[in-house]
Amino acid sequence: MRVNFSFKHLLPQEQSFVKTYFSLDSKLGKIQAIVNRLNSDETLEVRAEKFPKKSAYKVSLLLQRPWNLIVSEDDHTLKEAIDLAKDKLLERLRKLWAKKKYNIGGRESN
Incomplete structure (x- = not known):
């Protein structure tokens, strides 16, 4: 999974904080674990x-797949905004994985 970062109105030290904090194994690893179950190659865009x-x-987190998953969160601290957006994306990925695993909706799974 590729990760792209884009920033708007952030200072250089805030930009480096986003890159290092989000790239920690605990943040990115959970997302990669679920993405690997879905057997696809995605690009994750992190916009701060x-x-x-x-x-x-x-x-905002944008996971580009054959369709796009977009989540965004606002908060007064950068750390909390990243954590809330990550948790929201993980919840959507878990729901998507459950649908694919149990073939909910009657569609053929690839």
Whole structure:
């Protein structure tokens, strides 16, 4: 799985924090474990933005598959915004994996 980062209105030290914090095995490893079960090659885009007029951050995660999974979270700390967005993406991936595993919806699984 490839990971791309994009930033808007973040200072260089905040950018490096996002890259190192998100690239930790505990953050990226859980996402990769579920993605590997789905047998596909994805690109994960991490977008971090700081709102210039207030002290808040927005983190968006976009997992590009044959379809796209997009989650975003706002919070007053960068760390919390990353954690909340990651948890939301993990929940969606788990639901997707359960549908594929149990063939929910009557579609053929690839």
